[in-house]
Amino acid sequence: MTDPIILFFLLGVIAGLVKSELRLPSQVYDSVSMLLLLAIGLKGGIELNKQPFLDLAPQILAVFLIGIILPLIAFPVLLWIGRFKRADAASIAAHYGSVSVGTYAVAVAYMGSRGIFFEAHIPLLLVVLEIPAIVVGILLARGLSKQTKWGTVVHEIFAGKGIMLLLGGLVIGAIAGSDSLASIKPLFFDLFKGVLALFLLEMGLIAASKLGALRQYGIFIAVFGILMPLFSSVVGTLFGIGLGMSIGGTAMLATLAASASYIAVPAAMRISVPEANPTLSLTASLGVTFPFNVIIGIPLYYKTAQWFHGFFGV
Amino acid sequence: MTDPIILFFLLGVIAGLVKSELRLPSQVYDSVSMLLLLAIGLKGGIELNKQPFLDLAPQILAVFLIGIILPLIAFPVLLWIGRFKRADAASIAAHYGSVSVGTYAVAVAYMGSRGIFFEAHIPLLLVVLEIPAIVVGILLARGLSKQTKWGTVVHEIFAGKGIMLLLGGLVIGAIAGSDSLASIKPLFFDLFKGVLALFLLEMGLIAASKLGALRQYGIFIAVFGILMPLFSSVVGTLFGIGLGMSIGGTAMLATLAASASYIAVPAAMRISVPEANPTLSLTASLGVTFPFNVIIGIPLYYKTAQWFHGFFGV
Amino acid sequence: MTDPIILFFLLGVIAGLVKSELRLPSQVYDSVSMLLLLAIGLKGGIELNKQPFLDLAPQILAVFLIGIILPLIAFPVLLWIGRFKRADAASIAAHYGSVSVGTYAVAVAYMGSRGIFFEAHIPLLLVVLEIPAIVVGILLARGLSKQTKWGTVVHEIFAGKGIMLLLGGLVIGAIAGSDSLASIKPLFFDLFKGVLALFLLEMGLIAASKLGALRQYGIFIAVFGILMPLFSSVVGTLFGIGLGMSIGGTAMLATLAASASYIAVPAAMRISVPEANPTLSLTASLGVTFPFNVIIGIPLYYKTAQWFHGFFGV
Amino acid sequence: MDIHIRTLLTIITESSLESGLSKELEMLGANGYTITDARGKGDRGERVAEWDAEKNIRIEVVISGDIALKITDYLQEKYYKNFAMIVYSHEVKVLRPNKF
Amino acid sequence: MDIHIRTLLTIITESSLESGLSKELEMLGANGYTITDARGKGDRGERVAEWDAEKNIRIEVVISGDIALKITDYLQEKYYKNFAMIVYSHEVKVLRPNKF
Amino acid sequence: MDIHIRTLLTIITESSLESGLSKELEMLGANGYTITDARGKGDRGERVAEWDAEKNIRIEVVISGDIALKITDYLQEKYYKNFAMIVYSHEVKVLRPNKF
Numbered sequence A, B, C: 001m002t003d004p005i006i007l008f009f010l011l012g013v014i015a016g017l018v019k020s021e022l023r024l025p026s027q028v029y030d031s032v033s034m035l036l037l038l039a040i041g042l043k044g045g046i047e048l049n050k051q052p053f054l055d056l057a058p059q060i061l062a063v064f065l066i067g068i069i070l071p072l073i074a075f076p077v078l079l080w081i082g083r084f085k086r087a088d089a090a091s092i093a094a095h096y097g098s099v100s101v102g103t104y105a106v107a108v109a110y111m112g113s114r115g116i117f118f119e120a121h122i123p124l125l126l127v128v129l130e131i132p133a134i135v136v137g138i139l140l141a142r143g144l145s146k147q148t149k150w151g152t153v154v155h156e157i158f159a160g161k162g163i164m165l166l167l168g169g170l171v172i173g174a175i176a177g178s179d180s181l182a183s184i185k186p187l188f189f190d191l192f193k194g195v196l197a198l199f200l201l202e203m204g205l206i207a208a209s210k211l212g213a214l215r216q217y218g219i220f221i222a223v224f225g226i227l228m229p230l231f232s233s234v235v236g237t238l239f240g241i242g243l244g245m246s247i248g249g250t251a252m253l254a255t256l257a258a259s260a261s262y263i264a265v266p267a268a269m270r271i272s273v274p275e276a277n278p279t280l281s282l283t284a285s286l287g288v289t290f291p292f293n294v295i296i297g298i299p300l301y302y303k304t305a306q307w308f309h310g311f312f313g314v
Numbered sequence D, E, F: 001m002d003i004h005i006r007t008l009l010t011i012i013t014e015s016s017l018e019s020g021l022s023k024e025l026e027m028l029g030a031n032g033y034t035i036t037d038a039r040g041k042g043d044r045g046e047r048v049a050e051w052d053a054e055k056n057i058r059i060e061v062v063i064s065g066d067i068a069l070k071i072t073d074y075l076q077e078k079y080y081k082n083f084a085m086i087v088y089s090h091e092v093k094v095l096r097p098n099k100f
């Protein structure tokens, strides 16, 4: 069974389907996301504070590679099989090449409640994986045209809420370390899963609101929204094993690869590839892939990681 | 003495009376209510998870009966003694036949801080008692006219924020059970009374804002707002004893009966009996009955429950 | 080193400087301030509940005196050296004669994480020190002109969010006492530093947004914003020693004296001295003095308190 | 770029009507609408927007003059008697006539 | 249904004036008003609405033309010099002349 | 007190454009602007304002007629094709002609 907090996601979905006027107020939803981003960053930073940073270089590079490969594979599929306009194909590809922090948080909860170990620096990889797909996506849409204001792109990425809080949390955690942060743990760590439950309630409402668009845009998006993460998870799994990660770590990397962005990438695409229709990518990412990952994907990726580890006798 | 959190209610009342610009931001107030509703539902659900559900049938039926009797008694009083228009009498009656979650939460805190036992499934009865009075109220106002869109009514009730979160919490708690929800307890249970304190602060401000209207609508509302809950509490007490409930459980049922709705019923009446003046019912419910119940009522109902239990030698 | 929560302040400053779209939603910022105000009040009240109130009279009087002296010293400096219009000089003087709750909260965290004792009734002094400077400021701007609606002024001060919650918390804490408030501690006390971290994140963003105005209004404000708190801190330190306070208590009083208001005073000045330009005072208070106090000031004031205590062989 | 005249209809009313009204506006021929949260005071007293029962919304619809009339009639007919509501309208210049 | 002409007066100013202004508007003859939260930029700099001192409000009053003038005079007299404020007005069509 | 005529230009669009648009408006000659959060529905579907990607903003600019035209041109040129946006304008009375 998946984690009980998933039940909050389902409650949200049901409330959305029965057109309940239930909503998490937008400012509270914003703050809930901020708390999750900071908490994830801090947890990662506290660990980085314990271990030498440098020997992570290979992993960082590998993850960076994943972020380039995935959109490059998704793009032609979307263009030729999906018959999307170039801009749309590029934008959707970017979403799937990047990551979803919400999905990651659910995976953390999943591993946590089962006491499964995973490498403590994964949040760092989360940050790294968020970025390259955005650049690849823009290049796929525009080519190397002079039009693209790369300065704006870089600003959009690094000054964005997501990276700012994740990196900020990482750095604060790494500088301050576990002990001196003990006093803020009640808010950022003890409440983590409760806050995540509220977040998932709203995500369920949002996911339900995407079903209309899903019907409209037809079956392909639904299929792609499930097959793509499955494929990406395998890529993530293989990299995880190649990097000699633990079973938990491999599953986490698979989850990161399988997850599709709905914060950083849409924001960046709206500015840099405005002709791409955001409804398409968000319908796939929030209406199909997010639910699939949190309900079916994460446990599946964990099983797969176990199987592969057994297979390669790692 | 009542619970110290009542002091937050009084602070709110005072702030309101001195026209302080102190406010709990509306979105935060919404979220605070959501947290309380979910927490109450979850607590109830966790208990339902432990005990067989079926043997609650008689209690559920009994409570349903209460929800029908109370408005039927209140209506003629309001119509003939109170000289209210039919729609207003029906609407106010519905408010008093239903329940106030805020009042219930204060009662939970009251019992909790005194370590008084009460049946764990009370939250389920809370949900049950919320509903029938709404239907009775609409029938009292309209009769069986075809006008009434019962589909809308049912949707308004079950898709409303209140029932959605209470029932949702109940079901999640019942499915997941205590252990697997341990990780979300810091938010939903440990913070419960603190969050309740903030909620009461704002309720105090709202109650104070009703005093103007109270003066305007005269003495009857003030008297009714105190006598009606007293009467209802006796009905609740008798049912509690009849159902063989514990002293705490009896007091809780009395409190539920005595409390007047300010969320579900006003919303439903606005849609189904629009000609009823919401100011009247909310002035009575928030300006008189809520303060009376949380400050005087709850301890009184508990004493009464003790007395009756002694009397009937239960 | 200062407290790690200061890192959240720096994160906010950096986010502000790189024009990140990172923001703490306004309603959440409001609630975060409310939580801090209530928590500080409650903590103080719980202590007052333990000790006799009366023997605090001399301290209250002394602090009241500080609140009158500081603006009287700041005013001529601002008027003649700063060459500000009379209204502006009076308004800025009032800001620096009063206190900043945010700065106080950081000092509490600083002492707390070092286990440094300070007198438990300091929050009471915080409330006291907030008020006189406002009256002095208005008198400096207006003289004893009949124009001034003192009724409005008094209402503005005591009905303001800040005093209302601080005093309210104090009274609730004093009445209820430690044990009966145990149940609300998880929200108000355990989360205190985490909430303070979020608060500082937003304060960093606000401070950064003031740099533009700072450049515009020139060097004097920057210098005054650092020298004035240094001077005030010495005044506070001497009073602390004179009152026979502990080292921690002396440092806290110095911090209070050094801090500049950004809630109560601006609100009061806007109503009573509207011709004063709020940008000037807030640029000094938020753009210079707040950052200086939380990063450099507090540790410095503590060292100073130690030194003086040694010197006077207290 | 030639300019066209349309009517901007503004409705200020109780937030509880939001979902119902937006459906009705589309039904009556509006291609879109914009909603902002509001508070205020009127014949039905002060609506402070602190909690659900006392929130207002402000709905704007850019529409042709005759549909504006149709909507106004409908609202007066259905809501004026029992709900806190005001409606006012005036002409505005737009660029895309067939959008509104 | 006959249509009547009234004036819609819009005031954009600092939120700290809300309670005072709403009293004054009623005193000057307004039967009601609507307030929405806003942020913005003007001669007195950017007001980002992140915290109390930098919040704006947007007040709308539907009123007869002459009272609109009276209010405008009053505001200019009392607030223009020292407060972030703009005021503009135009005519709108309403149904209930005696309501405004 | 003599009254002057200016144009009130209202833009309703995606909140992601806020920072960019406000810069552009000043560049095009606006001395100020007012922004309120909004939600709504149009040709690009419903924008429920629950999370960043689906928030609307409502920008008001009081400006001279010709600058209003300039801005409208600019917006149509740059944004109409790819963004959820509507723009409408009408004349308003103001007191301080050189302020707008």
Ligand SMILES: Nc1ncnc2c1ncn2[C@@H]1O[C@H](COP(=O)(O)O)[C@@H](O)[C@H]1O
Residues within 6 Å of the ligand: D012, D013, D038, D039, D040, D041, D042, D043, D044, D045, D046, D047, D056, D083, D084, D085, D086, E030, E031, E032, E033, E034, E035, E060, E061, E062, E063, E099, E100
């Ligand atoms: N004269 C007015 N000017 C502006 N807004 C008004 C006016 N009268 C009423 N309103 C708004 O319309 C809502 C409902 O008005 P009413 O039905 O008169 O209570 C009020 O809560 C105000 O927000």
Ligand SMILES: Nc1ncnc2c1ncn2[C@@H]1O[C@H](COP(=O)(O)O)[C@@H](O)[C@H]1O
Residues within 6 Å of the ligand: E012, E013, E038, E039, E040, E041, E042, E043, E044, E045, E046, E047, E056, E083, E084, E085, E086, F030, F031, F032, F033, F034, F035, F060, F061, F062, F063, F099, F100
């Ligand atoms: N030209 C304008 N168009 C629209 N809103 C404006 C304009 N000028 C000022 N404002 C609004 O009015 C407030 C006060 O303006 P000011 O007194 O010029 O600082 C600003 O914060 C804006 O919200």
Ligand SMILES: Nc1ncnc2c1ncn2[C@@H]1O[C@H](COP(=O)(O)O)[C@@H](O)[C@H]1O
Residues within 6 Å of the ligand: D030, D031, D032, D033, D034, D035, D060, D061, D062, D063, D099, D100, F012, F013, F038, F039, F040, F041, F042, F043, F044, F045, F046, F047, F056, F083, F084, F085, F086
């Ligand atoms: N006819 C209309 N009346 C009022 N607001 C509209 C109208 N059409 C669109 N809008 C607003 O403008 C936004 C963008 O419109 P659109 O580009 O048509 O999707 C919508 O989300 C609405 O908030």
Ligand code: NA
Residues within 6 Å of the ligand: A070, A095, A096, A097, A098, A099, A232, A256, A257, A258, A259, A260, A261
């Ligand atoms: Na991915």
Ligand code: NA
Residues within 6 Å of the ligand: B070, B095, B096, B097, B098, B099, B232, B256, B257, B258, B259, B260, B261
């Ligand atoms: Na009841």
Ligand code: NA
Residues within 6 Å of the ligand: C070, C095, C096, C097, C098, C099, C232, C256, C257, C258, C259, C260, C261
């Ligand atoms: Na000071």
